[in-house]
Amino acid sequence: MTAVQQRPEDYEDVSAAERVRRVAVELRALAQDGATFAEGPYDQSRYAQASRLAAELFAVLTDRPADELHLELGRDSGYATPKVDVRGVLFDDDERVLLMQERSDGKWCPPGGWADPLDTPTAAVLREVREESGYEAEVVKLFACWERDVQGHTPPLPVAVFKLFFLCRASGTVQAAQELETLDVGWFSLDALPPLSPARVTERQLRRALEHHRDPSLPVDLD
Structure with a gap:
């Protein structure tokens, strides 16, 4: 290598x-x-x-x-490889998207974060959805694997990042989100989005997620 x-x-x-x-x-x-x-x-x-x-x-x-x-x-050692960020995108029957308000910057994004060792990608994203939004969920499909910098996220990071976006749907009960990272949770129309966290998500990515929600047979986005 x-x-x-x-x-x-x-x-x-x-x-x-x-x-x-x-x-x-x-x-x-x-x-x-x-x-x-x-x-x-x-x-x-x-x-x-x-x-x-x-x-x-x-x-x-x-x-x-x-x-x-x-x-x-x-803090990182061994052969240098990209880090993995997982995001769970949920829509309701009115095509509103579930977003959580990040405590770190006060802005909004789909629940997600770094994948942990020993996690499968599916387990990682469902845990993040549950902890950051309070919603139990199930994965519908992986709809995108994007390279962070190609997608234009800011600020720049000193490491490469692969972002895995999963289309999910709510299931089961809803509990309170963990207060450690989440200020608030809400459902939003894509035409009335709150200020998005540019380090984590873009409006274009959410609109692409809606296309996959409407047609789950679409191929996975790779970029």
Whole structure:
């Protein structure tokens, strides 16, 4: 295995800041992979320096302290791979979408979050729906596997993320959502959406979800 290598066409039609971010992501992945397989202290030191340089680039892009980013990046080890985010999208009979208000930014998105080790994707998304909205649910289909940055989410992250969107339907009883992450829960028409959390979802993604809700035979979106 080798870390991702950017091709010239990967930089076409992107801003200078996005080009720098992609270089930083690749540099960080190379540093992590190198540290995983390096045998001597000299190589370990070199890869640690590369990781610090990646953190400096991210600091310029995000205005976060480089030391904080270096510590955050250092929590991951082993071969560098994308993280996995799962989202459960539910519609009611009036085609309103279920959204929860994030405590972290005060904005709205479908329930979801990072998949945990030992979870199946289905178990992960149903747990997130239950904990963040209070709704018991069942999965209808996986309707999209999207790469976060290709989808234009902000702010940029120092890691690659695959976003798995599941079409779900409510089942069983409804309980109170966990207050740790959720401020409020509600059903919204796509023509009257609250302020969405741009790190987690876009209006275009919700409209695509509605198309899958109307026609579950549509193929999975891959991008």
